[in-house]
Amino acid sequence: MLKRYLLAPGPTPVPPEVLLSMAMPIIHHRSPDFLPVLDSAKKGLQWLFQTKNDVLILASTGTGGMVGAVNNFFNPGEKVLVINGGKFGERWTKICQAYGLRVEEIVVEWGYSIKPALVESALKKDSEIKAVFVQATETSTGVYHDIKGLGSVIKNYPDTLFIVDAISALVAEDIRTDEWGIDVMVGGSQKGLMLPPGLAFVSVSDKAWKKSEASKMPRFYFNFKKERENLAKNQTNFTSAVTLIIGLNEAIKILQKEGLENVFKRHARLANATREAVKALGLGIYSKESPSNSVTAIEMPEGIDGQLVYKTLREKYGITGAGGQDKAKGKIYRMAHLGYADTFDVITGIAALEMVLKQLGHPIRLGTGVARAQELLME
Amino acid sequence: MLKRYLLAPGPTPVPPEVLLSMAMPIIHHRSPDFLPVLDSAKKGLQWLFQTKNDVLILASTGTGGMVGAVNNFFNPGEKVLVINGGKFGERWTKICQAYGLRVEEIVVEWGYSIKPALVESALKKDSEIKAVFVQATETSTGVYHDIKGLGSVIKNYPDTLFIVDAISALVAEDIRTDEWGIDVMVGGSQKGLMLPPGLAFVSVSDKAWKKSEASKMPRFYFNFKKERENLAKNQTNFTSAVTLIIGLNEAIKILQKEGLENVFKRHARLANATREAVKALGLGIYSKESPSNSVTAIEMPEGIDGQLVYKTLREKYGITGAGGQDKAKGKIYRMAHLGYADTFDVITGIAALEMVLKQLGHPIRLGTGVARAQELLME
Numbered sequence: 158m159l160k161r162y163l164l165a166p167g168p169t170p171v172p173p174e175v176l177l178s179m180a181m182p183i184i185h186h187r188s189p190d191f192l193p194v195l196d197s198a199k200k201g202l203q204w205l206f207q208t209k210n211d212v213l214i215l216a217s218t219g220t221g222g223m224v225g226a227v228n229n230f231f232n233p234g235e236k237v238l239v240i241n242g243g244k245f246g247e248r249w250t251k252i253c254q255a256y257g258l259r260v261e262e263i264v265v266e267w268g269y270s271i272k273p274a275l276v277e278s279a280l281k282k283d284s285e286i287k288a289v290f291v292q293a294t295e296t297s298t299g300v301y302h303d304i305k306g307l308g309s310v311i312k313n314y315p316d317t318l319f320i321v322d323a324i325s326a327l328v329a330e331d332i333r334t335d336e337w338g339i340d341v342m343v344g345g346s347q348k349g350l351m352l353p354p355g356l357a358f359v360s361v362s363d364k365a366w367k368k369s370e371a372s373k374m375p376r377f378y379f380n381f382k383k384e385r386e387n388l389a390k391n392q393t394n395f396t397s398a399v400t401l402i403i404g405l406n407e408a409i410k411i412l413q414k415e416g417l418e419n420v421f422k423r424h425a426r427l428a429n430a431t432r433e434a435v436k437a438l439g440l441g442i443y444s445k446e447s448p449s450n451s452v453t454a455i456e457m458p459e460g461i462d463g464q465l466v467y468k469t470l471r472e473k474y475g476i477t478g479a480g481g482q483d484k485a486k487g488k489i490y491r492m493a494h495l496g497y498a499d500t501f502d503v504i505t506g507i508a509a510l511e512m513v514l515k516q517l518g519h520p521i522r523l524g525t526g527v528a529r530a531q532e533l534l535m536e
Numbered sequence: 537m538l539k540r541y542l543l544a545p546g547p548t549p550v551p552p553e554v555l556l557s558m559a560m561p562i563i564h565h566r567s568p569d570f571l572p573v574l575d576s577a578k579k580g581l582q583w584l585f586q587t588k589n590d591v592l593i594l595a596s597t598g599t600g601g602m603v604g605a606v607n608n609f610f611n612p613g614e615k616v617l618v619i620n621g622g623k624f625g626e627r628w629t630k631i632c633q634a635y636g637l638r639v640e641e642i643v644v645e646w647g648y649s650i651k652p653a654l655v656e657s658a659l660k661k662d663s664e665i666k667a668v669f670v671q672a673t674e675t676s677t678g679v680y681h682d683i684k685g686l687g688s689v690i691k692n693y694p695d696t697l698f699i700v701d702a703i704s705a706l707v708a709e710d711i712r713t714d715e716w717g718i719d720v721m722v723g724g725s726q727k728g729l730m731l732p733p734g735l736a737f738v739s740v741s742d743k744a745w746k747k748s749e750a751s752k753m754p755r756f757y758f759n760f761k762k763e764r765e766n767l768a769k770n771q772t773n774f775t776s777a778v779t780l781i782i783g784l785n786e787a788i789k790i791l792q793k794e795g796l797e798n799v800f801k802r803h804a805r806l807a808n809a810t811r812e813a814v815k816a817l818g819l820g821i822y823s824k825e826s827p828s829n830s831v832t833a834i835e836m837p838e839g840i841d842g843q844l845v846y847k848t849l850r851e852k853y854g855i856t857g858a859g860g861q862d863k864a865k866g867k868i869y870r871m872a873h874l875g876y877a878d879t880f881d882v883i884t885g886i887a888a889l890e891m892v893l894k895q896l897g898h899p900i901r902l903g904t905g906v907a908r909a910q911e912l913l914m915e
Contacts, residue, residue: 161561161563163561163562163563163564165564165567167775168562168563168564168565168775168778169562170561170562171561171562176558176559176560176561177559179555179558179559179732179779180555180556180558180559181555182540182542182549182550182555183542183547183548183549183550183726183732184540184542184547184856185542185544185547185856186547186733188544188850188856189850190856216595216596216597216600216733216734217595217596217600217757218595218774218775218777219774219775220756220757220774220775221595221596221757221774224756224757227756228754251756252756255754255755255756256754256756257754345775347562347775353558353562353777353778353779353780354565354595354775354776354777354778354779355595355734355777355779355780374754375607375634375635375636375753375754376634377599377603377606377630377631377634377635378596378599378600378603378757378758379757395597395598395599395600396546396547396597396598396599396724396726396733397733398597398732398733398734399547399732399733400558400732400733400734401732401734471567471568477563477564477567477569
């Protein structure tokens, strides 16, 4: 018997009560049975997004929400600024280009976070920039970008939308959609929300709705105006992913019981313990600035292949984390502490990492990282 | 206690073993755990679609598959022919127009099916037509279109794709994708496949892949070329809807145990019994030609409001069917016999309909329809 542990930055484990809620008999999405379900889900999402704006619910992965964040607000040829500090930053660029936008990038070195002042000078220099796209957490590097700082810059530009991919950050970070002036924020089900993949969430500000009126990009499935009209009637534009939305309500119930502030504190605590344990083992954190509370990217020692660490953890210990992507492949191993995660997920993840590194020949005193995590998690 | 019965033409009931399979712990979509799951799903779909072509698996509702069937194969300004015989025919037109295609429609009166000869003369007259779009089953009218007949016409036009929305028809009708020359066929999870909403399936022929090479429509989420490349590696382009795909394998297992021919026979038998029971009650079938094996659209007697029948069935008897849409609203009540359906779903649906019609003042001898259904279902 090999017990399995999922420590990847999405999909993440789903609590048993959520899994079981989704095993209830199917209800019809246009029937009165479903209306209170959707009503509850949309209010729960507003609570989680810290917004009074509508939060649309789409039957797609998070990337579908990102596509909608591009093709509902612009026209081909418009110029936008993308902060590209990793694989998901690149994705913003690719989506914008697929829809004919002119993309200017601020390339941020992998492992570093954007300086809001760079965005400010870009916006000052070029009044054509219609939006700034960024990740809250760049999952590939484990960096959390300064969303608050960016918001305080962008809100001085009334013709520029602030568009945030918070797919990996939501639940793990205290992101204040309205207070910080985020116009469009995208979330996904399979990360902090502790749900299976299959739902995207998108909040849209008044400023963004206004800009969307002039947008003539082709769209049908991700048509935010139609989704908004349906949401007002507690429906979705097309067939609702009813089981996932029922699960969403269960997951939100769990988070509400804990309280939003405690949810953020828990993630910060687990992330901090993970990082300190890693340092106690003499390993480096790949995120040189602003490490995220969702996932920790751990630098592998000289001569140790991160992909082999990932593979050995899976095969020998039943633990599924994540390796590095693209240029970080082999150099890092990523361990999430996101969603349905507690003290002993961190302990398990660190203990197993120690055992694998030792097995692969790296000199490690077993228990060193675990002890540091224990110390911090007892506080 | 009010026991609930779902007799709507999607979502349909999900078998308990499928629901429970989806309550298993989450696995990671890029890990070796998932590869055999996707491999099994793609082979199962080929069996169900009766095709050797790849069947793509998308995290979206069926409509997402329809959008992909438009925006992967054409360029703005190209002309296509849409067979519009109901609400979902209209949807093809709207999607094609959203992506800048020039749409020529053959409007079919609601309740009637397309004559392939009409399509033949349209194609003969106009060599610019790059595709014919149709529903296999037009859910709004309960009509099954002659897909075989259309295929035998369209296959003589090497520059014209045959694109079929089989979302409601799949599993209920024997549709031979390869034999009949269907280039692109779209299915959805929440119909005959007995799954929750959230997955679309699309088969693509070599002819269609070839045509897709020249297509320059903006696309990112529904990018079939990328999906195909990922499918070859037993992956999907973006995060796989892992729980639904696990459920898909369970559902296909159930269908494979029954055997495809028996699955079609069961649907034909249930549909026939439903129609004959309706006639025995003196009611008309709204589908004047080629009634579908997925859903029966029942004409309401003079003075009886179909919406009230729908509502009373729900509130008094716990049965969720479907009313009419748009111009058929109030005039019909629709009862599905699709997916996880057997003899006693038909008996229940007909018995309840008799009781509600009697209650609403229509002269009905209770048991008349039920007896006719029993007679046919005993054979």
